[in-house]
Amino acid sequence: xxxxxxxxxxxxxxxxxxxxxxxxxxxxxxxxxxxxxxxxxxxxxxxxxxxxxxxxxxxxxxxxxxxxxxxxxxxxxxxxxxxxxxxxxxxxxxxxxxxxxxxxxxxxxxxxxxxxxxxxxxxxxxxxxxxxxxxxxxxxxxxxxxxxxxxxxxxxxxxxxxxxxxxxxxxxxxxxxxxxxxxxxxxxxxxxxxxxxxxxxxxxxxxxxxxxxxxxxxxxxxxxxxxxxxxxxxxxxxxxxxxxxxxxxxxxxxxxxxxxxxxxxxxxxxxxxxxxxxxxxxxxxxxxxxxxxxxxxxxxxxxxxxxxxxxxxxxxxxxxxxxxxxxxxxxxxxxxxxxxxxxxxxxxxxxxxxxxxxxxxxxxxxxxxxxxxxxxxxxxxxxxxxxxxxxxxxxxxxxxxxxxxxxxxxxxxxxxxxxxxxxxxxxxxxxxxxxxxxxxxxxxxxxxxxxxxxxxxxxxxxxxxxxxxxxxxxxxxxxxxxxxxxxxxxxxxxxxxxxxxxxxxxxxxxxxxxxxxxxxxxxxxxxxxxxxxxxxxxxxxxxxxxxxxx
Numbered sequence: 162x163x164x165x166x167x168x169x170x171x172x173x174x175x176x177x178x179x180x181x182x183x184x185x186x187x188x189x190x191x192x193x194x195x196x197x198x199x200x201x202x203x204x205x206x207x208x209x210x211x212x213x214x215x216x217x218x219x220x221x222x223x224x225x226x227x228x229x230x231x232x233x234x235x236x237x238x239x240x241x242x243x244x245x246x247x248x249x250x251x252x253x254x255x256x257x258x259x260x261x262x263x264x265x266x267x268x269x270x271x272x273x274x275x276x277x278x279x280x281x282x283x284x285x286x287x288x289x290x291x292x293x294x295x296x297x298x299x300x301x302x303x304x305x306x307x308x309x310x311x312x313x314x315x316x317x318x319x320x321x322x323x324x325x326x327x328x329x330x331x332x333x334x335x336x337x338x339x340x341x342x343x344x345x346x347x348x349x350x351x352x353x354x355x356x357x358x359x360x361x362x363x364x365x366x367x368x369x370x371x372x373x374x375x376x377x378x379x380x381x382x383x384x385x386x387x388x389x390x391x392x393x394x395x396x397x398x399x400x401x402x403x404x405x406x407x408x409x410x411x412x413x414x415x416x417x418x419x420x421x422x423x424x425x426x427x428x429x430x431x432x433x434x435x436x437x438x439x440x441x442x443x444x445x446x447x448x449x450x451x452x453x454x455x456x457x458x459x460x461x462x463x464x465x466x467x468x469x470x471x472x473x474x475x476x477x478x479x480x481x482x483x484x485x486x487x488x489x490x491x492x493x494x495x496x497x498x499x500x501x502x503x504x505x506x507x508x509x510x511x512x513x514x515x516x517x518x519x520x521x522x523x524x525x526x527x528x529x530x531x532x533x534x535x536x537x538x539x540x541x542x543x544x545x546x547x548x549x550x551x552x553x554x555x556x557x558x559x560x561x562x563x564x565x566x567x568x569x570x571x572x573x574x575x576x577x578x579x580x581x582x583x584x585x586x587x588x589x590x591x592x593x594x595x596x597x598x599x600x601x602x603x604x605x606x607x608x609x610x611x612x613x614x615x616x617x618x619x620x621x622x623x624x625x626x627x628x629x630x631x632x633x634x635x636x637x638x639x640x641x642x643x644x645x646x647x648x649x650x651x652x653x654x655x656x657x658x659x660x661x662x663x664x665x666x667x668x669x670x671x672x673x674x675x676x677x678x679x680x681x682x683x684x685x686x687x688x689x690x691x692x693x694x695x696x697x698x699x700x701x702x703x704x705x706x707x708x709x710x711x
Contacts, residue, residue, distance in 0.1 A: 162255050162256075162257075162258065162333075163258075163333065164334075165277065165333055165334065165335040165336075165362070167287040168220065168275075168278075168606075169218070169278065170278050170279055171213075171278075171287065172216065173216055173218045174215060174216040174217065176705065177212075177215055177216065177217035177218055177219070177294050177702075177705050178218050178484045179221040179338050179339060179705070179709055180218045180219075180335065180336050180337050180338050180339070180707055181217070181218065181220075181338065181339040181341055181354050181403070181705075182219075182220055182221075182222055182321050182326070182330055182335075182337045182340050182341065182445065183205070183208065183221050183222065183339065183343060183345060183703065184223075184286075184322060184323065184326050184337070184341065184342050184346075184347035184350060185201065185202070185205040185221065185222075185223055185346075186201070186223070186224065186307065186308075186318070186322060186343075186344065186346040186347070187199075187201055187202035187205065187223065187307060187343070187345035187582075188202055188205045188209065188223045188231075188286060189203045189205065189206035189222060189283050189582055190206040190276065190283050190286065191206075191210060191281040191582065192581060192582040192583040193250070193252070193705065194227045194250060194252075194276070195226070195229035195230070195248055195581065196223060196224065196225065196229060196230075196288070196307065196400065197229040197230065197307070197581075198307055198514065198551075199513070199514035199547065199549070200371055200373075200514065200607070200608060200609070201343065201344060201526075203338055203457070203582075203585075203608060203610060204343070204429070204455050204457075204606075204608070205223075205311065205343055205455045205609075206283070206458075206461075206582075207219070207343070207456065207458035207461065207538075207700075208343075208697060208699040208700065208701055208704075209221050209284045209286060209463075210281075210282060210284075210458040210460065210461055210697065211456075211458050211696075211697035211698045212283075212284040212701050213278055213283050213284050214282075214460065214698060215698060215701055217701060217705065218337075219284050220284060220285045220287065220700075221283075221284060221285065221286035221287065222271060222286075222289070222322070222329070222330075222347075223286060223287070223289070223322070223325035223512060224288060224289050224290050224304050224307075224318065224321060224322055225250075225253070225274055225288035225289060225290040225292075225304060225368040226304060226305065226306065226307045226381035227247055227290070227292045227304060227305045228245040228246060228247060228248065228249065228306050229246075229248055229305075229306075229554075230243055230306075230307045230308070230309060230549065231243050231244060231306075231549070231552050232244040232245070232246055232390065232445060232579075233549050233578045233579050233580070236577060238317070238582035239565055240242065240561075240562045240565060241550070241561045241562060241565075243552040243577070245248075245305075245306065248575075252276075252280050253275065254274065254275040254277055254287065255272075255274055256272075256274060256275050256287075256443070256461070256547065257391055258272065258273040258329070258333075259271065259272050259273075259293070259295065259330050259546025260322050260329070261326055262320065262321070262325050262328055262390055263390050263392045263395075263396075264300070264303070264317050264320050264321070264391065265313070265317070265390065265392060266390070268393055269291055269296055269300045269302070269321075270291065270293060270295040270296055270391045271289050271290070271291060271305070271321065271325045271328070271329070272289070272290045272291075272293045272498075273287050273288070273289055273290075273329050273332075274287070274288045274289075274290065275288070276288065276289055276689060279349075281575050283304035283462075284332065286647075287329060288313065289304065289321055289322070289325045289326065289329065290304045291303045291304045291321060292304050292305065302314065303318055303321055304318070304321065304505040305369075308551070308597065309439065310552075310553045312383065312387075313387075315381075316383060316387070316388065316391045317705045318346070318350045318390065319346050319347065319348060319349055319393070319415075320393060322346055322347045322349075322350075322352035322397055323347040323348055323349030323351070323352075323353065324350065324352075324353045324495065324525035324535060325348075326350060326684075327340070327353040327354065327692050328353070329505040329520055331483045335448075335637055337367075338366050338367065338479070338709075339367060339368075339369055339709045340354070340367050340369070341368075341369045341370075341371070341704075341709070342369070342370045342371065342419060342423070342517060343371050343373075343454065344372065344373050344374070345370070345372070345380065345381060345415030345416045345418075346381070346415070347423075347707045348415050348418060348419055349395060350368075351364055351392050351418075351419070351422040351423075352393070352394045352395045352397055352402070353608040354368070355395075355397060355401075355405060355422075355624065356395045356396050356397060361365070361405055363447070364422055364621050365369070365422065365423065365424045365445045366424055366711065367424075368419075368422055368423040368424060369409050369423055369424065369425055369426070369704075369708045369709060370419045370420065370421070370422075370425075370426040370427075370448075371425075371427050371428075371429065371502065371528055371641065371708075372416055372420075372426060372427070372428060372429075372437055372605075373429055373605045373606070374439065374605065375417065375428075375433055375436045375440070375602060375603060375604075375605050376518075376603060378619045379506065380414055380415060380416040380417070381414075381415045381416075382412050382413060382414040382415060383412070383413060384411060384412055384469060385399060385402070385408055385411050385413055386399075386411070386544035387467060387572075388413055389402075390512065392502075394499070395457060401671070405421075405422070405539075406418045406422065406446075407446070411465060416441070416609045417441060417444060417447070420441055420448055420450070420524040420684070421446045421448070423428065423448045424448055424711050425448055425449050425451065425708055425711060426447075426448050426449070426451070426706075427449045427451045427452055427453045427707075427708055428450060428452045428453075428605065429452075429453070429454065429455045429605050429606040429626075430452065430454045430605060430626045430627045430630065431452045431454060431630055432454065432602075432607070432608045432625065432626065432629055432630075433452065433606060434450060434566040434625045435601055435624065436453025436605075437450050438450050442506050445537065451708070452705060453700060453708060454606070454630060454694075454695075454697075454700070455606040455611075455627060455700065456608070456609045456611065456625055456694070456695045456696055456699055457608050457611045457612045457695065457696070458540040458696065458697040458701035459615060459696040459697075459698075460700075462586065462589070462612040462615055462616070462618050463612070463615040463616060464482070464486060464590055465618050466478075466482045467479060467482050467483070467486075467540075467590075467616060467688070470482055471685060471688050471689070474685075476681055476685075478687070479684070480619065480656075480680070480697040481682070482688060483593075483617050484504040484505070485504075485593045486553075486587075486590040486591050486616070487502075487504040487505050487508060487592075487593075487664045488591075489587060489591060490502075490508075490587045490588060490590065490592070491503075491504065491591065493577070493587055494575060494577060497577050497578065497579075498573075498575045498577065500541045500572055500573075500575050502573065503541075503543070506534075506541045506542065506573070507540075507541070507542050507543070507593050507669070507670060507674070507681065508542070508543045508544075508545065508591065508592050508594070509542060509543070509545070509590035509593070509594040509614075509621075509665075510543045510544075510545045510546075510547070510588045510589075510591075510592045510595055510596065511524065511544075511545075511546050511547075511548075511582055511596040511598075511623060512545070512546065512548055512584075512585065512588045512595075513545040513548050513580075513597070513607075513609055514548055514549060514550075514551075514559040514598060515549060515554070515558075515560060515561055516551070516554070517552075517554075517556060517557060517560075518548070518558060518600045518603040518604075519548075519562050519598075519599045519603075519604070520562060520598050520599060520654065521543075521548065521561070521564060521595060521598065521656050522555075522560050522564055523654065524544070524596070524652075524661065524662075525563075525567055525600075525617070525659070526566065526654060526658030526659075527658055527659060527662060527691075528567065530659075530662055531656055531662070532593075532663065534665060534666060534670075535568075535571055535573060535574055536571075539575065540671070540673075540674050542573065542665075542670065543573045543574070544568070544573065544574045544575075545574075545575055545576070545577060545588065545592070545646050546561075546564050546575070546576040546577070547576065547577045547578070547579075547580040547584060547588060548561070548580045549580050549584075551694060553607045561576065564576045567598075569624050573646045575663075585609070585612075586612075586666060589609070589612050589613040589615075589616045589618055590616045590617075590618075592613065592618040593618060593619065593673065594619055594620075594621050594639075594669060595609070595610050595611055595614070595617065595618045595619065595621065596620075596621050596622070596661075597609070597618050597620065597621070597623060597625075597628070598620040598622070598623050598641060598657065598661060599623055599625055599626075599655075600623075600650065600653065600654075601624070601625050601643050603625070604623075604626040605626060605628035606624040606626045606627050607622075607625065607627060607628070608626075608627065610622060610627070610628065610692055611627065611631075611695040614631075614637075614638075614690075614695075615685045615688065615692065617684050617688055618686065618687075618688070619637075619638060619639065619669075619683055619684060619687050620632060620638040620639070621638070621639045621641065621661075621664065621665075621669065622638065622639075622640060622641065623640075623641050623643060623657070624640050624643065628640070629693070631690060631694075631695065631696075633686075633690075635683070636683065636686055637683060637686035637689075637690045638683075638687060639664050639668060639669060639670060640664075640673055640681070641657060641660050641661045641664060642660045643657060643660075644656040644657050644660075
């Protein structure tokens with residue numbers, strides 16, 4: 162048995178000595194550990210790394226996904242292929258802790274593995290698995306696929322994370338003052354605590370909640386009878402649950418319920434905090450919703466040579482290093498696609514999770530105008546797309562394939578596969594422009610642009626999520642003007658697609674080629690302004706000061 166005192170290789174900073182358990186369905190700590198899908202995981206991974214650097218008394222609780230999210234590959238015709246392969250990790254420590262929980266009225270055994278802090282310089286991370294011989298095959302599959310498409314499996318995964326994680330803390334004998342839910346997936350943890358402490362007030366004084374989804378449709382919910390049959394409520398009766406959280410119309414919304422069971426909650430940007438308060442403020446019994454803007458760990462993401470050149474104000478060294486990083490990215494692109502890019506050419510990257518609202522194909526909305534820009538030999542551009550659609554989101558997969566078919570004959574445009582931490586780092590370091598064009602108010606934070614800015618890539622973005630807190634158009638970033646809120650989504654897409662091309666044609670491309678000194682000023686301002694506020698050290702500190710301080 163691992164003793165709680167043996168988990169940390171450091172003495173706690175007194176400011177951060179309160180014991181916290183951080184529950185998240187995914188963690189992107191480092192490339193070899195493939196237990197994440199996108200921004201939620203990237204955020205959680207940076208949080209653990211900064212908690213380690215600040216010597217915080219915080220541990221992570223997650224799930225060891227046997228098949229990960231999925232492996233993104235290509236079919237014979239180069240369209241997207243989804244593959245699921247078993248993964249094993251020799252760098253995880255088997256704690257030899259096995260304990261039972263109840264799922265769907267049956268006993269399911271849970272095994273705990275530990276990612277020790279010294280492996281990737283992160284706070285300790287416990288990962289739970291049901292893929293062990295003590296369970297039948299159905300129970301083993303609970304921890305196979307991150308965000309499994311089957312409804313009952315998804316519910317079982319939440320029970321594993323929430324009740325399994327809370328049980329593990331008791332098995333370890335670790336004092337835990339704050340249970341922090343990073344999104345609503347771990348909600349059953351609250352019912353475990355209700356069963357344990359019997360009083361709502363006792364639960365609320367221990368629970369903090371971070372919400373990431375600015376759309377009601379994106380907040381998970383299920384029928385009460387189904388959740389009850391799945392043992393979601395850890396032995397509480399439906400009447401008891403109704404008394405505690407009064408679900409609407411027999412349906413339990415995870416986010417709304419978390420807001421009723423937590424002492425304090427936060428959105429992940431100032432704009433998202435406002436959106437969340439508007440979304441949920443009229444519901445009774447919810448907690449205070451503040452805003453703590455997301456951030457990313459600079460130590461992990463930034464290139465030291467770029468940092469040093471900026472510190473010395475050495476433009477030539479900065480330009481030279483950027484070209485080296487572009488060459489490294491272009492080797493990756495050439496290896497995948499057979500297209501060899503030029504480090505002297507303005508390079509635009511759109512790379513993030515493929516979801517409809519993120520509009521990966523907005524650049525192609527006016528295809529003839531796009532081709533005019535793509536085929537301009539006097540002021541050439543190179544464009545790279547990357548990202549993973551949800552494996553059952555066929556509309557998003559079709560967008561991925563559409564981009565491939567529309568650009569496959571253009572030697573300077575391509576879409577690459579395998580958007581994980583390693584490729585993400587290459588794309589941020591090797592791009593000149595980091596493109597972000599979601600529908601307004603749909604992106605809670607959108608942290609990828611932060612790490613791009615750390616690596617001398619200039620943001621071109623819709624003013625959503627974190628961007629309004631950072632961007633100054635033409636000084637450290639470029640903003641895509643948004644359409645009138647009253648228009649239809651289709652009309653907005655058309656107008657904002659034109660506005661995007663306008664900024665490229667009239668401002669970015671001319672500045673890059675005709676006024677390199679001005680371009681370099683924008684690059685340096687972007688690198689300077691993104692720090693220290695958008696480094697995860699500020700965020701991890703702010704969580705202790707504001708979210709855990711009750």
